[in-house]
Amino acid sequence: MTKKTHSLDRRQFIGGSDARIIMGKDEKALHRLWREKRGEVAEPDLSDALIVQLGLVTEDLNRRWYERNSGHRVGDVQRRATHPTIPWMAATLDGLVKETGAVFEAKFMLPWSFSEVSATEKHMAQLQHNMLVAGTKKSVLSIINGGGKWVELSVAADPIYQTILIAAEKAFWRAVKVGETPVLFDCEPPKPRIEAVRVVDMSASNSWAEFAGLFLETREAHTNHERARSELKGLMPEDAKEAMGHGIRARRSKSGAVSFDLVEMEVSRASIQ
Numbered sequence: 001m002t003k004k005t006h007s008l009d010r011r012q013f014i015g016g017s018d019a020r021i022i023m024g025k026d027e028k029a030l031h032r033l034w035r036e037k038r039g040e041v042a043e044p045d046l047s048d049a050l051i052v053q054l055g056l057v058t059e060d061l062n063r064r065w066y067e068r069n070s071g072h073r074v075g076d077v078q079r080r081a082t083h084p085t086i087p088w089m090a091a092t093l094d095g096l097v098k099e100t101g102a103v104f105e106a107k108f109m110l111p112w113s114f115s116e117v118s119a120t121e122k123h124m125a126q127l128q129h130n131m132l133v134a135g136t137k138k139s140v141l142s143i144i145n146g147g148g149k150w151v152e153l154s155v156a157a158d159p160i161y162q163t164i165l166i167a168a169e170k171a172f173w174r175a176v177k178v179g180e181t182p183v184l185f186d187c188e189p190p191k192p193r194i195e196a197v198r199v200v201d202m203s204a205s206n207s208w209a210e211f212a213g214l215f216l217e218t219r220e221a222h223t224n225h226e227r228a229r230s231e232l233k234g235l236m237p238e239d240a241k242e243a244m245g246h247g248i249r250a251r252r253s254k255s256g257a258v259s260f261d262l263v264e265m266e267v268s269r270a271s272i273q
Contacts (some may be wrong), residue, residue: 010038012091013082014169019129020122022172023165027184030172032180037176057201058144062106063095066142067148073098086166087249088173093132102154103130111147119143120153124189128165131157158190233258 012020014037018135021033035041046052063074074095095104105127109119120141127139137157144150175182202208226272236243236258240270243250249263 001210010043011039011156013088014129016091016129016133019114019125019165019169019259022168023125023185023189025184025186028260030182030184034172036183038179048089049109051108054146055106058093058108059106062144062150063104063106065144066104066140066152069150070152072100076103081133089129089133089166089169091130093130093134096134096136097138097140101136102135103127103142104140104142105130107141107143109143109145110143114145114147114152115231116151120155121189121192121258124161125154125165125198127155128162128170132162132166150254161187161190172215173234197271229260232260 010068018033021029024030027086032041032044036043042186063077067073074206076093076096079093079096086241093103094106096102105123107119108125118219131137131139138155139155141153141155142150143153164185164187164212168187170181171185174180232248233251236252244263247263249261250258251261252258
């Protein structure tokens with residue numbers, strides 16, 4: 001496919017990367033995308049964008065690394081898909097996971113600003129768009145970052161957000177066709193519910209070592225403490241609002257909950273004598 005043909009193709013549909021701009025907060029980027037779709041400006045040349053090129057050259061490695069670590073296989077690589085009922089809504093998929101039907105999305109990200117939550121929020125619109133196009137309710141975000149780490153994140157379809165996404169894309173597509181300047185939709189992405197999928201070795205963390213040692217040292221004391229609380233509650237008469245002795249005061253709230261605090265030990269008469 002030549003660059004010219006590719007450019008003409010992209011003017012005929014809204015893709016996953018377009019969805020991120022349409023649902024984003026950058027008005028300048030939205031207006032540029034609108035002009036691109038109308039054929040008024042050419043698509044930006046990303047051949048000198050290092051991060052974009054790193055994403056392209058690591059995509060095959062990313063997919064193989066996901067398959068190796070997950071035990072799943074990715075098919076339909078770079079398949080062009082179109083929404084079954086919305087002809088202008090399409091996507092070029094990084095792949096589909098054969099065992100689950102999930103949309104597979106490979107990304108390269110820089111390490112110093114990376115977090116799983118921010119990565120999911122950044123790509124939420126693209127993932128939800130691609131799930132709609134592929135007709136699936138699951139997606140996988142496979143990320144290699146510049147720090148030499150790989151992260152797998154699972155994101156489920158969000159029907160409410162997808163409804164808003166379709167409305168925003170429809171409004172944008174109408175603006176493209178009639179020549180009206182589009183406006184930002186200003187919709188916050190849903191808070192990601194990240195599924196835990198990794199096993200992490202924390203042996204190199206000094207902080208982890210410090211608190212792991214403290215946890216082990218105090219585990220038996222904690223167990224005894226909880227047992228003592230339970231026994232003291234059981235010893236407190238049911239009609240007692242407050243009970244104390246031996247440096248402990250127990251108080252019963254109106255709801256029946258019992259709390260404990262410390263009191264100063266009274267000097268006994270025997271010790272005075």
